[in-house]
Amino acid sequence: xxxxxxxxxxxxxxxxxxxxxxxxxxxxxxxxxxxxxxxxxxxxxxxxxxxxxxxxxxxxxxxxxxxxxxxxxxxxxxxxxxxxxxxxxxxxxxxxxxxxxxxxxxxxxxxxxxxx
Ligand code: FES
Numbered sequence: 277x278x279x280x281x282x283x284x285x286x287x288x289x290x291x292x293x294x295x296x297x298x299x300x301x302x303x304x305x306x307x308x309x310x311x312x313x314x315x316x317x318x319x320x321x322x323x324x325x326x327x328x329x330x331x332x333x334x335x336x337x338x339x340x341x342x343x344x345x346x347x348x349x350x351x352x353x354x355x356x357x358x359x360x361x362x363x364x365x366x367x368x369x370x371x372x373x374x375x376x377x378x379x380x381x382x383x384x385x386x387x388x389x390x391x392x
Contacts, residue, residue, distance in 0.1 A: 280344075282306050283387070284387055285384060285385065285386070286376070286383040286385050287306050287383060287384060287385075287386055288381045288382070288383055289304060289306060289311065289313065289381075289382045289384045290298070290304060290313070290381075290382050290384065291380055291381055291382065292377055292380050292381070293380070293383060295315060295320055295382055295383075296313060296314065296315045297312060297315060298315050298316075299315065299339045299391070300315060300338075300339065301313065301314040301318065301334065301335050301336075301337055301338065301339060301344055302313070302314075302335050303325055303333055303336060304335065305325065306355065306384070306386060307311045309371070309386055310324070310325035310326060310333075310335075310343060311323070311325050311335070311373065312324070312325040312333075312334035312335035312337075312370075313335065313382070313385075314339055314344050316339055316342050316355050316386030317342065319354070320375055320377065320382060321355035321372065321375065322372070322373040322375045322382075322384045323344060323353065323355065323358055323370050323371065323372050323373070324358075324370040324371040324372075324373075326370075327346040327348065327351060327353075327370070328351075328360075328368055328369070328370060329346065329348070329349060329351050330348060330354065332346040332347060332348035332349065333346075333347065333348075334346055334353070334370065337367075339355075340352065342354060342355055342356065343355065343361050343362075350362065351368075352360065353369065353370050355372070357369070357372065357373070358370045358371060358372040358380065372385055373385060
């Protein structure tokens, strides 16, 4: 049995002013955690930047509807759930990090061990 304790904490990703405009994505990250930051329908979303297909950089892709499109082979992932919309498959997904805006900063909740 694995007794490791996972501790998550809120970490500043960027300022709101540095976040992408409506309908855009950008690559960013904290420590070794690469994040795709998107703004869709006025809301920011933080997804794992690495596409589960062949590790394409989602933050270099684009937004269609409520999905981020991978620039390499056009797989699409919901910004809300991370689930693949193309190809349609519930088990293909990227991690969506909890995100909040506080005092002009964009904060994401990530595993503290991955930030060090
Ligand atoms: S690497 Fe993203 S669709 Fe192929």
